[in-house]
Structures are given as C-alpha cells and as structure tokens.
Amino acid sequence: MTGRLTPRPVLRPLEAVVRRLRHMCPLSDAELGLLRSLGAHRERHATGEELVSEGAAACRPRFLLSGWACRQRVLPDGRRQIFGFLLPGDGFALHRRFRPELSTIAALTALETVDAEPALEAVDGGRAPGLALALAAIEPIEQKQYFDHMMRLGRQTAYERVAHLLLELQRRLEIAGLGDSQRFPLPLTQEMMADALGLSIVHVNRTLQQLRRERLIELRSGVTILLQRDLLARIADFQPPPLRTPPAASATASPRAEVRDASAPSGP
CATH class of the missing domain: 2.60.120.10 (Jelly Rolls)
Incomplete structure (x- = not known):
C-alpha cells in the first residue's frame, strides 16, 4: 500500500x-x-x-x-x-x-x-x-467545515486537530479527483498548518512525527498517505457525510434532483 x-x-x-x-x-x-x-x-x-x-x-x-x-x-x-x-x-x-x-x-x-x-x-x-x-x-457544506474548524480549535488536542485536518483535506481532494482514499497532495508548510490549527510550528512538527512513528501517516515528496484512515477518523471524531459516486457525464439535471444535505446520510 x-x-x-x-x-x-x-x-x-x-x-x-x-x-x-x-x-x-x-x-x-x-x-x-x-x-x-x-x-x-x-x-x-x-x-x-x-x-x-x-x-x-x-x-x-x-x-x-x-x-x-x-x-x-x-x-x-x-x-x-x-x-x-x-x-x-x-x-x-x-x-x-x-x-x-x-x-x-x-x-x-x-x-x-x-x-x-x-x-x-x-x-x-x-x-x-x-x-x-x-x-x-x-x-x-462550507458552513459545516467552519463548525468543524471551531471544534478543532476549541476542544480538540493537537493530535486530534492535525488528524482531523488531514482527513478533511483528503476527502475534499478525493471528491475533486486529485487524491484517493489514502493519498493526496499536501503543499502546506508546517507554518501554514500551525496558523490554521492554533498551534506552534514546533508543536505541529512533533505531532506529525508522532503520527508517523505510530504508522498512522506517511509523508513523502509533498504527498500525504493515510496508512490507517479508519483509526485516524476514530481518533479525530471525523464524521463526514458519505461519498457519492458522480453520475455519468450524460446525466441530465432536473430541477427536482435531490441535493445531498451536508449532514444527511445518503448514498453525495
């Protein structure tokens, strides 16, 4: 893998x-x-x-x-x-x-x-x-991401914050076709991650190293690999709506087409 x-x-x-x-x-x-x-x-x-x-x-x-x-x-x-x-x-x-x-x-x-x-x-x-x-x-969906971010900053530990952010980015990039269920590009510096997570650069570095030592993630040449995605999701209490398979390119939209709510289980 x-x-x-x-x-x-x-x-x-x-x-x-x-x-x-x-x-x-x-x-x-x-x-x-x-x-x-x-x-x-x-x-x-x-x-x-x-x-x-x-x-x-x-x-x-x-x-x-x-x-x-x-x-x-x-x-x-x-x-x-x-x-x-x-x-x-x-x-x-x-x-x-x-x-x-x-x-x-x-x-x-x-x-x-x-x-x-x-x-x-x-x-x-x-x-x-x-x-x-x-x-x-x-x-x-964007509003939910803001609430998730508030929860990260207000109540999660550094360990949970970093894991939650990585899971969010993986999911969003997978939807855009720029990653898969395990690996995705991560061009962020540790300073950028620190500014997002309310942590020091040193704390972000230590947390990433801990996640690597525990074989939860791997970082290689600007690519992040989630080695144990389900375990990371449990650690970070990451609860996104389920992924939905995009329709064929020839699908015709209808004004009555259902829109998946960000918090509703459906199958986006």
Whole structure:
C-alpha cells in the first residue's frame, strides 16, 4: 500500500470544478459544457497574492482551477489565523457577489482561477437548474467545515486537530479527483498548518512525527498517505457525510434532483 507512488492523470483545467459540482447534483450536458467553457479565460496568481481583501465591497466570483489558497486574518504584529483552505474545484464569492468579504483570501501557492460569473448568470436566468442546486448544496457544506474548524480549535488536542485536518483535506481532494482514499497532495508548510490549527510550528512538527512513528501517516515528496484512515477518523471524531459516486457525464439535471444535505446520510 505504500510502495512507489503512481502518478495521477492530469485533469483538464475545469475538471476539478466539474467533479465537485457533479458530486453535489447531477448536471446536464449543457451545464457541463458551460462549466468547461469557462477555462478559456484563466488568470494566474503568484504565491502570497491577495485574491480578495477583507471588507471588499464587490468581489468577483471565481473558481479555483489549480493551486491552494486560504481565508485568513492577520494581526498588526504579523500573527495569522487561517479559517480554511481553498482547494482546486472550490469557488469563492459565489454566494457573496454583492456583499463585503469577511476575510482576506490569499494564495498559498501559485494558482489559477477562472471567472465564475457566466455560470452564475445562467443560474440567475433559470437556464441551469442542476447547477443552481449544486451551488446551493455547497453553502451548508462550507458552513459545516467552519463548525468543524471551531471544534478543532476549541476542544480538540493537537493530535486530534492535525488528524482531523488531514482527513478533511483528503476527502475534499478525493471528491475533486486529485487524491484517493489514502493519498493526496499536501503543499502546506508546517507554518501554514500551525496558523490554521492554533498551534506552534514546533508543536505541529512533533505531532506529525508522532503520527508517523505510530504508522498512522506517511509523508513523502509533498504527498500525504493515510496508512490507517479508519483509526485516524476514530481518533479525530471525523464524521463526514458519505461519498457519492458522480453520475455519468450524460446525466441530465432536473430541477427536482435531490441535493445531498451536508449532514444527511445518503448514498453525495
């Protein structure tokens, strides 16, 4: 299970976005075509660039195609709190186009984004009912992730926090087609993890080393391997909704298609 790493196939530019949205709700061929057409106008961003500033009155809705970003606030003395990570396939300002942004969104790696406005205009015009349901399903899932993060910071030990974060990232990347049930890319530095988990860099390092010694995880060349995923989930009390197999590409969306609630057992 931990032998040579097999390179994963390179996804088409919009594929992570498509996979994530189809995970929420079946999409019609027209909706899939609309999403994939967005990749014609990609925008590149450098590491450390602010994509959105806290308090910005008008934020351009974007989908993240590649690279990682985060939502953060930085105190005057430089201390930073990361509220959550944005991964390929995620979007931002999708539900807040006309409201001020509550946190700064910054690039943690070099990344590419694409304008989501054409997709949102189709939703607003009633031309993409499946996409409307998929986008609506994202909001409660992101809210659940914030509650999970509050629980990590407020009540979990360092050991539990690190395990819980790794499990969350693994699951999200698997949905986007960028990992599997065991292994996934992890471009985060220990400083970034510390800023997200409310720990010191030294504490994060010690915790990762403990997880490695106990043969729960393996870290290799920017790839994390969960050696005993079920045991990690019990340790961290990680309780995500079950994964749902995406429908075939030709599936036709219906306005009445069921949207999996973030907390409801269904089979996303």
